[in-house]
Amino acid sequence: MVEFQVPEVDYTRYSNRQLAAVPLAVLVLALLVLAGWWLTTGAPVTPGIEFTGGTEMRIQATASQAEIEQSLNPVSIAPAQSADNVYIVTFQETNTQALESQAQQQGYEVTSVQSTSASFGANSQQLALYGLVAAFVGMSILVFLMFRTFVPSIAIVISAFSDIVIPLALMNIFGIKLSLGTVAALLMLIGYSVDSDILLNNHILRRSGDFYESTYRAMRTGVTMTLTSISAMTVMALVAFFFGIDLLTSIGVVLVLGLATDLMNTYMLNLSLLRWYKYEGIAR
Numbered sequence: 001m002v003e004f005q006v007p008e009v010d011y012t013r014y015s016n017r018q019l020a021a022v023p024l025a026v027l028v029l030a031l032l033v034l035a036g037w038w039l040t041t042g043a044p045v046t047p048g049i050e051f052t053g054g055t056e057m058r059i060q061a062t063a064s065q066a067e068i069e070q071s072l073n074p075v076s077i078a079p080a081q082s083a084d085n086v087y088i089v090t091f092q093e094t095n096t097q098a099l100e101s102q103a104q105q106q107g108y109e110v111t112s113v114q115s116t117s118a119s120f121g122a123n124s125q126q127l128a129l130y131g132l133v134a135a136f137v138g139m140s141i142l143v144f145l146m147f148r149t150f151v152p153s154i155a156i157v158i159s160a161f162s163d164i165v166i167p168l169a170l171m172n173i174f175g176i177k178l179s180l181g182t183v184a185a186l187l188m189l190i191g192y193s194v195d196s197d198i199l200l201n202n203h204i205l206r207r208s209g210d211f212y213e214s215t216y217r218a219m220r221t222g223v224t225m226t227l228t229s230i231s232a233m234t235v236m237a238l239v240a241f242f243f244g245i246d247l248l249t250s251i252g253v254v255l256v257l258g259l260a261t262d263l264m265n266t267y268m269l270n271l272s273l274l275r276w277y278k279y280e281g282i283a284r
Contacts (some may be wrong), residue, residue: 011212019269054075072091099113128178167186179247192262237252
């Protein structure tokens with residue numbers, strides 16, 4: 001049986017500024033991506049049809065993607081990840097019978113059709129936004145009640161914020177649309193982030209031992225836990241991709257990106273703030 005050993009990082013080689021610089025730079029880049037996306041498309045992340053309304057149709061055809069686009073005039077078209085000659089075609093219209101008839105008249109085989117009304121999509125988008133905000137605010141309040149000091153609490157909040165923002169920016173880069181499934185993944189990331197950050201804070205601030213000894217003790221549990229989750233989500237994404245389950249593929253990819261981001265934020269950004277707090281800040 002292979003046993004995973006968490007390497008002991010020599011944090012004394014790096015200043016607090018050096019540790020915080022990388023995650024903060026990545027966060028700024030992610031915010032710039034989201035801002036640029038918002039300016040060019042009207043939304044920070046490309047929404048799926050669950051939020052915009054419309055019809056998503058899967059068709060099987062020997063025609064090229066350009067020929068299908070010319071004959072059906074969809075909003076977007078993309079090859080399905082799971083099979084050859086299968087395309088996911090998105091329309092702004094919601095009349096599924098007319099769209100399906102149009103596709104069949106062109107000689108395309110329609111394998112599935114999914115439609116969402118514009119009003120229902122707008123309501124779903126609003127509820128999803130409220131859910132994310134409520135989860136983040138609730139997490140922030142709970143963290144401040146637990147630690148009752150500003151720097152350790154704000155370190156967790158900033159890390160959790162970054163754990164959400166960076167995957168959102170990467171979703172734009174990798175062409176993953178915002179859907180109810182990816183919103184659920186983002187909500188899960190808030191939980192993962194708070195779990196790893198509270199683990200680190202508790203070991204450093206509330207348990208006996210040297211700062212670096214407490215850090216390594218927290219890392220042995222936290223890094224192992226996060227890498228295990230990343231492995232599980234990677235397997236899920238690959239299996240879902242192989243069987244053509246696009247929703248689970250997107251959820252798995254978002255979770256892998258977010259968990260990898262959480263490793264960086266927890267053991268660089270959060271840790272640098274905690275070290276400053278313990279040796280140079282109010283706790284001195």
